[in-house]
Amino acid sequence: MSKIQEIYHYRTMIASLIKRDLRGRYKGSVLGFAWTFLNPLLQLGVYTVVFSVIMRSGIEDYYLFLFVALIPWIFFSSSLTGGSSCIISQKEMVKKIYFPREVLPIAHVTCQLVNMLLSLIVVFAVLLVSGKGINPAALPFLVPVVLVEYLLALGIAFISSSVTVYLRDLEHILIIIAMAWQFLTPVMYSIDMVPEQLRPVFWLNPMSSVIVAYRDVLYYKQIPHLNTLLVAVGLGIGLLIIGWLLFGRLERHFAEEL
Amino acid sequence: MGVMTDEKNAIEVRNLKKGFKVYFDKGSTIKEKLVSKNRRKYEKREVLRGISFSVKKGEAIGLIGHNGCGKSTTLKLLSRIMYPDSGQIEMRGRVSSLIELxxxxxxxxxxxxxxxxxxxxxxxxxxxxxxxxxxxxxxxxxxxxxxxxxxxxxxxxxxxxxxxxxxxVDADILLVDEILAVGDINFQEKCFDRMREIKAMGTTIVIVSHSLPQIEQICERTIWIDGGVIRDEGIPKYVHEHYLKEMENKRLEILEREERKKAEEKQREKEQREQEAKPEKEKEDPGQEKDQEQQPEIPAQQPEQENIQNKPGPEEKKEELPPFCSPLSIRIGNKKIQFTDVKLMDTDGKEKTVFKSGESFVVQMDYKSDEQDLLGNFGIGIFRDDGVHAYGTNTLIEHDSLVPIKEKGRVVITVTDNCLLPARYMLDVAIHSKDGIRYDDIRNIIPFRITANKKDIGLCRLDNFWTVDGRRMEKREYED
Incomplete structure (x- = not known):
């Protein structure tokens, strides 16, 4: 409990790290912060060209179908892969200054969250401009969905960041895992395409229900099935607790291992 | 969290132990972790072997010791960057550490x-x-x-x-690691003043530093850590003297070991050459030559033995000093040649410790020796009281010459027209061998003071004159 209080006390540090990351990333480039919006927009452009001209799929407006799932997926996968190096990359700080180490993965994941929220602005803009529209009744349900995903990402980042300090290979292994995980999650395809008998397994993957929920709200404009999210909530909380405890154990020797 | 035994303490440390695993071949990739699991050898290096101390609220202490002694580790444990293997640390109040800027x-x-x-x-x-x-x-x-x-x-x-x-960053406890060497002199001074201000406000301060004078200026107490345990603790000035002396002895030991190694090598080379040059038949008479060759080895070997005897125990704070040394003196050397008296005088032979800038002075050194075939390099050093080395010379530098040592003798250096500016200074005297082996070396033997009427500033006076519009300035040329 005192740890949580302490982390709360360090909230300004979390905010500064996020700000530094967001501002620092495009600093020096001509377009600067605009890249935050341009980047997803250009990605979308590529998908549109590829999937509506070259690789036509049976799904209507496939580029949107893909895009609304890909943005939240990128949030998760960058929390997973980038999170693994968030302690190592701040080596000097960890070795020389005291602060609750949890700050680093929290800042990283929150930064990815902010990135996603900024990208979602682009998503909304595209939905409106393309005439697809937004269902105001379904929109509020996005909040719990984002929260659940944040929990999952945070739990995972606690684990990956602390273990990577001791086992540097994890950083590279996780890139492969993230890729496989993406294919096992209905990001590029619909859950309906998964054979009936395999579906229960699919629902065990918390990201399946999260992505499906995003798509329900943004693409199908309907209220998501919250009961499918329950598994994700449970797993999210479980992961967070495991991650928190593991991190607490491993952080004691960070300064020596780095 | 344990309980503080004393309300007045800001920091309490009890029996702190910390070791690091030192891997011979550190592997943190999976291959190294799995494949060579059995071959993964490491050595547990105990950096702290049980350290206990406490710091009162508002007190400032300095941690000193040579590199790797554990002082920085102690600071890291205090700042919670690392955790101890065993022992307790208790801190009262908000801790801030100036370890990384x-x-x-x-x-x-x-x-x-x-x-x-x-x-x-x-x-x-x-x-x-x-x-x-x-x-x-x-x-x-x-x-x-x-x-x-x-x-x-x-x-x-x-x-x-x-x-x-x-x-x-306000704090109740401030941990500082070697950071007062920042920026130019003015800024350093400012930082230093600020540290004093912080201390005056009642902040408890722990400083790790190699700069002993800085610790002396701020801290009430020094803790000397050596080999992971507290070696000495007390008033900074005394602990530092003890520490410096020990460091000097260590340096000497190393020097002498090298010296001896060199001599041995030379000897071996010589022997080899001899064997190559003179095969078998002349083997009977190496006696004479060898005796001569062995000579350089003698001064190198003996001091080591003496050193061991002379080495101060942990309890011993100061060695008995002869009456001609000030109480601040530090005396080292193997004493094969010894000072028996040292006087600082004016040119009339009157002992003095205050001189005018520009006045001449004389350092008269009497010595004795049991061995008469040595050559001594006599030298003096002058340090300003803030540690600045103002001047130093010796017979080798001045005359490219050494003093043939007799049973007793007197060596005098006369400094004509000293150009030191007003300040307090310390005189050092020394007799070394040509190769730098210390026979007798007394630091801070006589404190003295230089005064002057002129108010020019710096370390020494540089003779100068001014010219205005081509005319040389003589005396006061204006009325006010």
């Missing part, structure tokens, strides 16, 4: 933005930083540049900004 600085962001980042890493909230912002900027003297990106700063400016943030 400029943490989290982003070169592309402005000085002002970086203040926020850096201070937040020290655990300050936005409001707290807002309140200190002006103080920090003012202290850094970077008002004009504060909105420029930090990458445009010189390294001095960068450090000034970093230090200003660090020093303005």
């Amino acid at each position: 400029g943490a989290g600085f982003h070169p592309d962001m402005s000085g002002r933005e970086n203040i926020y980042i850096n201070a937040s890493i020290f655990g300050l909230t936005r409001k707290e930083i807002d309140r200190r912002l002006n103080d920090i900027i003012e202290f850094s003297e970077l008002e004009e540049f504060i909105d420029n990106p930090v990458r445009t700063y010189s390294s001095g400016m960068y450090m000034r900004l970093a230090f200003s943030v660090a020093i303005n």
Whole structure:
């Protein structure tokens, strides 16, 4: 409990790290912060060209179908892969200054969250401009969905960041895992395409229900099935607790291992 | 959390132990972890072997010791960057550590933005930083540049900004690691004053430093850590003398070991050459020559034995000093040649400790020796009281010559027209061998003072004259 209080006390540090990351990333480039919006927009452009001209799929407006799932997926996968190096990359700080180490993965994941929220602005803009529209009744349900995903990402980042300090290979292994995980999650395809008998397994993957929920709200404009999210909530909380405890154990020797 | 035994203590440390695993071949990749699991050897290096001390509220202590003795580890344990293997640390109040300056600085962001980042890493909230912002900027003297990106700063400016943030983080306990060497002299002075201010406000301070004078200026107490245990503890000046002497002895030991190794090598080479040059038949008479060859070895070997005898035990604070030495003196050397008396006098032979700038003075050194076939290099050194080496010379430097040692003798150096400026100074005297082996070496033997009427400043007077419009200035030429 005192740890949580302490982390709360360090909230300004979390905010500064996020700000530094967001501002620092495009600093020096001509377009600067605009890249935050341009980047997803250009990605979308590529998908549109590829999937509506070259690789036509049976799904209507496939580029949107893909895009609304890909943005939240990128949030998760960058929390997973980038999170693994968030302690190592701040080596000097960890070795020389005291602060609750949890700050680093929290800042990283929150930064990815902010990135996603900024990208979602682009998503909304595209939905409106393309005439697809937004269902105001379904929109509020996005909040719990984002929260659940944040929990999952945070739990995972606690684990990956602390273990990577001791086992540097994890950083590279996780890139492969993230890729496989993406294919096992209905990001590029619909859950309906998964054979009936395999579906229960699919629902065990918390990201399946999260992505499906995003798509329900943004693409199908309907209220998501919250009961499918329950598994994700449970797993999210479980992961967070495991991650928190593991991190607490491993952080004691960070300064020596780095 | 344990219980503090004394309410007045800000820090209590009990039986602190810490070891590091030192891997012979550190592997943190999976292959190394799995494949060579059995071959993964490491050595547990005990850095701290049980350290206990306490620091009172508002007290400042210095931690000293040679590299790797465990002082920085102690500081890291206190600041919670690392955790001890066993033992307890209890701290009362908010802890701030000045171990790393400029943490989290982003070169592309402005000085002002970086203040926020850096201070937040020290655990300050936005409001707290807002309140200190002006103080920090003012202290850094970077008002004009504060909105420029930090990458445009010189390294001095960068450090000034970093230090200003660090020093303005209020804390009840401040842990400092070797950071007072920041920026130019003026800024260093300012940092130092600020440290004193912080101390005056009642902050408890722990400093790790190699700069003993700095510790002497701020701290009430020094803890000397050696080999992971506390070797000595007490008033900084005395602990430092003890420490310096020990360091000197260690240095000497190393020097002598090298010296001996060199001599042995020379000897071996010689023998080899002899064997090559004179095969078998002349083997009977190496006696004569060898005796001569062995000579350089003697001075190298014996001092070591003497050193061991002379080595101060942990309890012993000071060696008996002869009456001609000031109580601050530190005496080292193997004593094959010994000073029996040293006097600082004017040219009339009157002993004095206050001289005018420009006055001549004489250092008269009497010695004795049991061995008569030695050659001695007599030298003096003059240090200003803040440690600046004002002057030093010896017979080898001056005359490219050594003094043939008799049973007893007197060596005198006369300094004509000393040009030192007013200050307190310390005289050192020494007799070394040509190769630098110390026979007798007495630091701080006689304190003395230089006075002057002129008010020019610096270390020594440089003779000069002024010319105005081509006419040389003579005396006061104006009326007021």
